[in-house]
Amino acid sequence: MKILIIEDEPKTGSYLKIGLTQAGFTVHVAADGWDGLDQALNETYDLVVLDVMLPGLDGWEVIRRLRQENRILPVLFLTARDDVDDRVKGLELGADDYLVKPFAFPELLARIRTRLRRNQASPSLDKLSVSDLVIDLPSRRVTRAGIRIDLTNKEFSLLELLVRRAGEVLPRTLIASQVWDMNFSSDTNAVDVAVRRLRSKVDDNFVPKLIQTVRGVGYMLEVLSK
Ligand code: CA
Numbered sequence: 001m002k003i004l005i006i007e008d009e010p011k012t013g014s015y016l017k018i019g020l021t022q023a024g025f026t027v028h029v030a031a032d033g034w035d036g037l038d039q040a041l042n043e044t045y046d047l048v049v050l051d052v053m054l055p056g057l058d059g060w061e062v063i064r065r066l067r068q069e070n071r072i073l074p075v076l077f078l079t080a081r082d083d084v085d086d087r088v089k090g091l092e093l094g095a096d097d098y099l100v101k102p103f104a105f106p107e108l109l110a111r112i113r114t115r116l117r118r119n120q121a122s123p124s125l126d127k128l129s130v131s132d133l134v135i136d137l138p139s140r141r142v143t144r145a146g147i148r149i150d151l152t153n154k155e156f157s158l159l160e161l162l163v164r165r166a167g168e169v170l171p172r173t174l175i176a177s178q179v180w181d182m183n184f185s186s187d188t189n190a191v192d193v194a195v196r197r198l199r200s201k202v203d204d205n206f207v208p209k210l211i212q213t214v215r216g217v218g219y220m221l222e223v224l225s226k
Contacts, residue, residue, distance in 0.1 A: 033057025
């Protein structure tokens with residue numbers, strides 16, 4: 001498993017590198033945002049640990065550009081400020097998790113392992129599945145219980161997001177920013193409309209119902225134990 005650490009403070013960078021290497025990972029360190037982004041885009045990593053406060057290209061911009069390339073690479077960001085806005089911003093830009101500095105190394109390690117396990121849940125990179133719903137990514141073909149379901153591009157992106165983050169509550173604002181590339185202050189009514197359409201195709205004629213509404217927050221795709 002290969003991990004990229006993007007961190008400009010040499011002390012923190014080498015501390016993380018030593019700890020994660022001892023934990024069995026292959027670790028590369030990039031000391032600024034440009035180098036980090038370049039490595040993340042041009043090499044194969046299983047996860048990125050990203051400091052937010054970086055010279056040159058800051059951590060927000062690194063996540064934004066990574067996600068523009070549609071990278072599914074998990075990103076765990078480190079923020080020095082215990083600031084709710086910061087954390088929300090990071091998650092809305094497409095980060096998967098965060099830790100507030102200073103943090104205990106065992107906690108970072110636990111978060112990394114959890115995230116990597118979650119990503120291994122679907123063994124094939126070409127297919128995503130939950131319950132009897134299967135998404136074939138290269139052909140963009142969706143089936144439920146073996147029955148073909150036709151989706152528009154937006155519906156497909158929305159379903160892909162829900163399935164990739166199955167079991168997590170996804171705020172409307174996050175869905176808007178990831179699927180429509182709208183910023184989070186935008187009207188999120190479009191999200192509700194699209195979810196309704198998606199639901200009628202994916203859930204109406206099937207049991208169990210996969211797409212759950214989380215009142216006042218957003219939506220979640222239920223992970224059902226078999
Ligand atoms: Ca820093």
